[in-house]
Amino acid sequence: MIDMIEKEDPVISEEEAAQYDRQIRLWGLDAQKRLRGSRVLLVGLGGLGAEVAKNLILAGVKGLTLLDHEQVHASEESCRAQFLVPVTARGQNRARASLERAQNLNPMVEVHADSDRVEDKPDDFFLQFDAVCLTGCSRDLMVRVDQLCSQRNIKVFCGDVYGYYGYMFCNLGQEHNYVEEKPKLVKPTGNSNDGPEAKKAKVDPNETTMVKKTSSFCTLKEALEVDWTSEKAKAGLKRTPVDYFLLHVLLKFRTDKGRDPDPQSFAEDSQLLRQIRDDVLEALAVSGDLLSDDFTSYCFSEMSPVCAVVGGVLGQEVVKALSQRDPPHRNFFFFDGRKGNGVVDFFGPK
Amino acid sequence: MVQLVGSLRKELADSLSTCKVLVVGAGGIGCELLKNLVLTGFKNIEVIDLDTIDVSNLNRQFLFQKKHVGKSKAQVAKESALQFCPTANITAYHDSIMNPDYNVEFFRKFVLVMNALDNRAARNHVNRMCLAADIPLIESGTAGYLGQVTVIKKGMTECYECQPKPTQKTFPGCTIRNTPSEPIHCIVWAKYLFNQLFGEEDADQEVSPDTADPEAAWKPEETAARATASEKDGDIKRVSTKDWARSTGYDPVKLFNKLFKDDIMYLLTMDKLWKKRKAPTPLDWHQLENSACPQEDSPVSGLKDQQVLGVWGHCQLFQQSVETLSSQLQEKGEGAELVWDKDDPPAMDFVTAASNLRMHIFSMNMKSRFDVKSMAGNIIPAIATTNAVIAGLIVLEGLKILSGELESCRTIFLNKCPNLRKKLLVPCILDPPSANCYVCTSKPEVTVKLNVHKTMVLSLQDRILKERFGMVAPDVQIEDGKGTILISSEEGETEANNSKFLSDFGIRNGSRLQVDDFLQDYTLLVNVLHTEELERDVEFEVVGEAPDKAPPPQTNQEEVNSITNGNKDSAQPSTSSKGQHGRKLQLDWLTEAYNCGGSNSS
Numbered sequence: 001m002i003d004m005i006e007k008e009d010p011v012i013s014e015e016e017a018a019q020y021d022r023q024i025r026l027w028g029l030d031a032q033k034r035l036r037g038s039r040v041l042l043v044g045l046g047g048l049g050a051e052v053a054k055n056l057i058l059a060g061v062k063g064l065t066l067l068d069h070e071q072v073h074a075s076e077e078s079c080r081a082q083f084l085v086p087v088t089a090r091g092q093n094r095a096r097a098s099l100e101r102a103q104n105l106n107p108m109v110e111v112h113a114d115s116d117r118v119e120d121k122p123d124d125f126f127l128q129f130d131a132v133c134l135t136g137c138s139r140d141l142m143v144r145v146d147q148l149c150s151q152r153n154i155k156v157f158c159g160d161v162y163g164y165y166g167y168m169f170c171n172l173g174q175e176h177n178y179v180e181e182k183p184k185l186v187k188p189t190g191n192s193n194d195g196p197e198a199k200k201a202k203v204d205p206n207e208t209t210m211v212k213k214t215s216s217f218c219t220l221k222e223a224l225e226v227d228w229t230s231e232k233a234k235a236g237l238k239r240t241p242v243d244y245f246l247l248h249v250l251l252k253f254r255t256d257k258g259r260d261p262d263p264q265s266f267a268e269d270s271q272l273l274r275q276i277r278d279d280v281l282e283a284l285a286v287s288g289d290l291l292s293d294d295f296t297s298y299c300f301s302e303m304s305p306v307c308a309v310v311g312g313v314l315g316q317e318v319v320k321a322l323s324q325r326d327p328p329h330r331n332f333f334f335f336d337g338r339k340g341n342g343v344v345d346f347f348g349p350k
Numbered sequence: 351m352v353q354l355v356g357s358l359r360k361e362l363a364d365s366l367s368t369c370k371v372l373v374v375g376a377g378g379i380g381c382e383l384l385k386n387l388v389l390t391g392f393k394n395i396e397v398i399d400l401d402t403i404d405v406s407n408l409n410r411q412f413l414f415q416k417k418h419v420g421k422s423k424a425q426v427a428k429e430s431a432l433q434f435c436p437t438a439n440i441t442a443y444h445d446s447i448m449n450p451d452y453n454v455e456f457f458r459k460f461v462l463v464m465n466a467l468d469n470r471a472a473r474n475h476v477n478r479m480c481l482a483a484d485i486p487l488i489e490s491g492t493a494g495y496l497g498q499v500t501v502i503k504k505g506m507t508e509c510y511e512c513q514p515k516p517t518q519k520t521f522p523g524c525t526i527r528n529t530p531s532e533p534i535h536c537i538v539w540a541k542y543l544f545n546q547l548f549g550e551e552d553a554d555q556e557v558s559p560d561t562a563d564p565e566a567a568w569k570p571e572e573t574a575a576r577a578t579a580s581e582k583d584g585d586i587k588r589v590s591t592k593d594w595a596r597s598t599g600y601d602p603v604k605l606f607n608k609l610f611k612d613d614i615m616y617l618l619t620m621d622k623l624w625k626k627r628k629a630p631t632p633l634d635w636h637q638l639e640n641s642a643c644p645q646e647d648s649p650v651s652g653l654k655d656q657q658v659l660g661v662w663g664h665c666q667l668f669q670q671s672v673e674t675l676s677s678q679l680q681e682k683g684e685g686a687e688l689v690w691d692k693d694d695p696p697a698m699d700f701v702t703a704a705s706n707l708r709m710h711i712f713s714m715n716m717k718s719r720f721d722v723k724s725m726a727g728n729i730i731p732a733i734a735t736t737n738a739v740i741a742g743l744i745v746l747e748g749l750k751i752l753s754g755e756l757e758s759c760r761t762i763f764l765n766k767c768p769n770l771r772k773k774l775l776v777p778c779i780l781d782p783p784s785a786n787c788y789v790c791t792s793k794p795e796v797t798v799k800l801n802v803h804k805t806m807v808l809s810l811q812d813r814i815l816k817e818r819f820g821m822v823a824p825d826v827q828i829e830d831g832k833g834t835i836l837i838s839s840e841e842g843e844t845e846a847n848n849s850k851f852l853s854d855f856g857i858r859n860g861s862r863l864q865v866d867d868f869l870q871d872y873t874l875l876v877n878v879l880h881t882e883e884l885e886r887d888v889e890f891e892v893v894g895e896a897p898d899k900a901p902p903p904q905t906n907q908e909e910v911n912s913i914t915n916g917n918k919d920s921a922q923p924s925t926s927s928k929g930q931h932g933r934k935l936q937l938d939w940l941t942e943a944y945n946c947g948g949s950n951s952s
Contacts, residue, residue, distance in 0.1 A: 022410070022732045055735050104415055298357070300354055303356075305742035308386055309738075309742035313735070316495075316733075340775060
């Protein structure tokens, strides 16, 4: 769907031109048109989900479907975990409660709310989308949806925030085509026949050219099931962000407990996290020293500024993929809010 | 036992609910920042912004909707943010932070100040206020895909002005008036022309051919001779452009022929200029009119503004805009002046037309209105996601400060692509204060090179003390044993001194001036170095820094870092390669930032 150059409506309206002016000046009209023709599914309207929703709606996609079966938690304090849900919406479905404010961010985008469980959606539900973004999902669910979507050329994104830590993953398929803007090098040509050289007026130094490129991605399953027992892998461990292993621990916690670490049960959950850490690192055949106990204090609850950072990077990756412009981050982004470190790295078969 | 409230330790969460913070600016970064602060649990927030909401803000300043266009940013931002947490205490000021009401006492109310600004002058000012009040300041900036955050704490880190920041890019007068070689030269010329015809006439914004151009002289003696000759002969320069235009009734065709034919033909007589350059070709209105082919309106598949008009199209645009602007001027009455604004259609049309006609004359490819607007209006492209990331980082630094963990604070750069160490976000250790900073050392001092016989007191005040040294309301005393007051910040007190020269007050080589800005609680000692040899178009030089020349054409990437300091200052990086850690890192980051290496494509 995205590979078509002709989108339904080639003409951009005055209203869109005025509103999107500052971003058209950055990524160009073609990119904006492609965004305008794209439909995205966003699963999970927690802190991270709300940030991604805001970013995609402001960017001007054609449609965004908010899918979340959860209710707005009654236990949250008056300062909510996300800004799309009104304080009066306790007990309501999270997607539906987010709809009004989300739509008001940009009336030109079609925003829908769906309160079903992702697991209950038939396979062909996903076909209507150009990209799918999964937040707050279990590992198995993400692997399944990733498999299903990437087979059908749908771009897949995953992301989560755990306290000060966050990550995003993407699978843009085996052949993701995009363009990159490079400066044009033009040398002044003088006619050697003429007498005194009359140098031509300088070419506009800001002229650029679009270069076509391709990037290839593996599945989430392959990315998570890297074999660390090989000599090569062991040698690479030194340069490997430990966040990758932390992700495994947190995903296992989520699978085992059916929820994320909860500040209300800090003591028990911390202990469980340390246990899971030991089990996971052992199972992966890597050293237990990779992850010190420290992390357990800092991975509770979705921190708003961390959601903003991860949601910003993730949102921009979706925009890049849909507009097919600029090199995508391949294939993980890890953010450590304590250190201010944001790292991109590839995990999967070489 | 560790107690958590959400993600945070209880002590930290508690302090968030009692402390007071200030957000300066409610635009791209400001909106995201307010949202983050409220959701993180900050309960007492004050926000200030002098601006109102524009439709072009809506792609990223998400606290605003279309219905809010025209309203105060600070006010609407407050109302929207309150919806996220109705029990928060938010105060909004629709005002400039440089207003003397916001004195050191005001700043002392806060435990933390966060800038979300878009211009250097305000940043300098807040920097000084925070130094004076000894409050930590979090600075930040974004441009396109790039951004950065840093922490400023008196005595511990560099202040905002420790590293000299490049000043606004200016072009030599003769480039603008005689030998433009790039579209930007033509656009600057067109903006000058607007002011000469419709706005405030400025002696530094001449548009007519510069007969005293040193490049035009075959022998050095000629330059001086030409200059005196033109003054004597009642040359083009003598009659003010505005008066001349008025005498023709702002007739577009007469204006056109003078600017794009007669003046060009005059330039051609300065033949030395064209020995190694392609000579300009004058335009003739009637010739163009007769040879213009009636075109079919080509179907507009993109933005109308992104079309590039033909020469005749620009002629017509020139005519229309001159007519509109001159009647606007007439309506305003005697002594009226128009102010150029990129969002005022006839003003933008005028610059589009005039600059393009000049580009064509000088053999440059013409540009669309869209592109001209970017350059003329100093527009920095902006998106929501970059601002969201930076605002998130600001709050994280803020939490470290409030936890008393200043040593863990960092400068963080946001790249477009990961660097060689795979980092997209690059944290760097903060630098200590610079020993010769003219702002944050205990006895700041600078040396300024100028001509005491040719520098007016008003110039000292406006160009040097305010513009260059960032003061808002300077008081100047001469250290002459008598404490002579040269400039008083009280209105009217020293107005009589304005047009006098520094030498009239006995100021000479080696003189010292004590300059105070009481609002900023800032005293600067200025050493005067008299010189008769300054470069053309240069009024003064600050000793110890590279001169502000127009550099060889820069690539986009090099400009961006300085641009993240503010779109109102289209600056360029210093050409001096200071070895200092922070500066070098910035430059390294820049070259890496835009060179997305091959590592991402397979």
